[in-house]
Amino acid sequence: MRSDAIVSAIPGAENNAAAANAFLIMPQCSAASDGGYAGWRLRNGDEQLSVVRWLMFHAAMDVRHRFIEVNNVRLHCAEQGEGPTVILLHGFPECWYSWGRQLPALAAAGYHAIAPDMRGYNLSDKPKRGYDIESLVSDVVELARAIAPGDRRVHLVGHDWGGAVAWQVAWRYPSLLHSLTVMNAPHPAAYARYVRRSPGQMLKSSYMLFFQAPWLPEFVLTRKGAAAIASAFRRSTKRAEAFSAADLEVYRTAFLRPGAARAAIDYYRQAVRQGSKVLPSAAIEVPTLVLWGEDDPVLSRALNDGLDAWVKNFTIKFIPNCGHWTQQEQPDVVTSEMLGWFQRASARP
Numbered sequence: 001m002r003s004d005a006i007v008s009a010i011p012g013a014e015n016n017a018a019a020a021n022a023f024l025i026m027p028q029c030s031a032a033s034d035g036g037y038a039g040w041r042l043r044n045g046d047e048q049l050s051v052v053r054w055l056m057f058h059a060a061m062d063v064r065h066r067f068i069e070v071n072n073v074r075l076h077c078a079e080q081g082e083g084p085t086v087i088l089l090h091g092f093p094e095c096w097y098s099w100g101r102q103l104p105a106l107a108a109a110g111y112h113a114i115a116p117d118m119r120g121y122n123l124s125d126k127p128k129r130g131y132d133i134e135s136l137v138s139d140v141v142e143l144a145r146a147i148a149p150g151d152r153r154v155h156l157v158g159h160d161w162g163g164a165v166a167w168q169v170a171w172r173y174p175s176l177l178h179s180l181t182v183m184n185a186p187h188p189a190a191y192a193r194y195v196r197r198s199p200g201q202m203l204k205s206s207y208m209l210f211f212q213a214p215w216l217p218e219f220v221l222t223r224k225g226a227a228a229i230a231s232a233f234r235r236s237t238k239r240a241e242a243f244s245a246a247d248l249e250v251y252r253t254a255f256l257r258p259g260a261a262r263a264a265i266d267y268y269r270q271a272v273r274q275g276s277k278v279l280p281s282a283a284i285e286v287p288t289l290v291l292w293g294e295d296d297p298v299l300s301r302a303l304n305d306g307l308d309a310w311v312k313n314f315t316i317k318f319i320p321n322c323g324h325w326t327q328q329e330q331p332d333v334v335t336s337e338m339l340g341w342f343q344r345a346s347a348r349p
Contacts, residue, residue, distance in 0.1 A: 091162050101335070105335045153177055167180075171280040187310050284312065
């Protein structure tokens with residue numbers, strides 16, 4: 001069947017989120033002998049519809065999916081395009097889908113864009129341990145070396161928790177990167193300094209203390225079909241239209257996968273346990289672009305004050321009419337800024 005016929009044959013096919021959700025709720029089946037379709041089911045058990053929605057999704061987004069084994073875990077990755085590699089790291093409580101607007105744009109600009117489900121999220125493995133910052137950094141480093149072997153460097157982009165990991169990669173493995181782009185994720189040392197001085201930021205970050213409790217955070221976030229996850233997106237955005245009901249269903253479905261809630265919260269548990277012991281001890285020299293939604297209700301823009309103490313070569317752009325979900329609330333602005341930054345960073349020796 002032609003892809004355009006598939007898209008036109010299904011009501012609502014113009015909504016990529018609905019198609020993505022169809023993919024997200026299917027079991028892994030890459031080893032199937034008939035091209036991967038055998039055994040796929042939607043919740044209503046309609047196998048034929050699941051195959052059609054999968055084809056529709058790929059016709060619309062032209063995204064390739066594969067699993068890459070790194071650091072003793074399998075990471076599910078969505079990728080598009082050919083050329084210099086851009087690795088896109090999502091935050092909490094997201095998955096690869098948060099980069100759905102950037103993947104085709106980067107591919108069209110001549111880049112190989114790859115967005116993994118980070119360790120513990122969505123379709124990636126969910127080990128019981130390994131959510132310390134060293135393991136998370138190793139995942140990214142091994143992924144970069146797997147897809148850009150030899151002396152090839154990559155552009156690393158991270159939002160929220162993905163940004164926190166990206167900061168650490170740039171500090172620990174600067175020779176691996178052409179550039180660093182971070183979105184609404186403060187430098188770890190800047191965050192540690194500011195939160196001690198700001199009662200307001202301390203209050204905004206108090207959920208991290210709640211996340212230290214056993215089992216209760218998982219229960220709260222997954223009850224009623226992970227309604228709290230959808231609510232988190234709505235509360236932290238400046239532009240409510242940035243998230244459709246289908247978009248939110250993608251994230252709820254991903255978070256409800258067995259083990260995903262525990263894994264996502266374990267990032268926070270390990271971060272509190274490791275504390276200041278893992279803060280960068282030297283300035284980052286990788287060319288760094290900070291994109292910050294200036295209406296973020298969770299993270300103050302003042303977290304970027306004095307950033308030159310920890311980053312030698314950086315540019316900050318505050319994005320108006322944008323809350324916490326930077327690349328989803330202002331996708332065109334974000335993509336344009338990234339592409340310009342990649343070009344300037346690649347031109348350096």
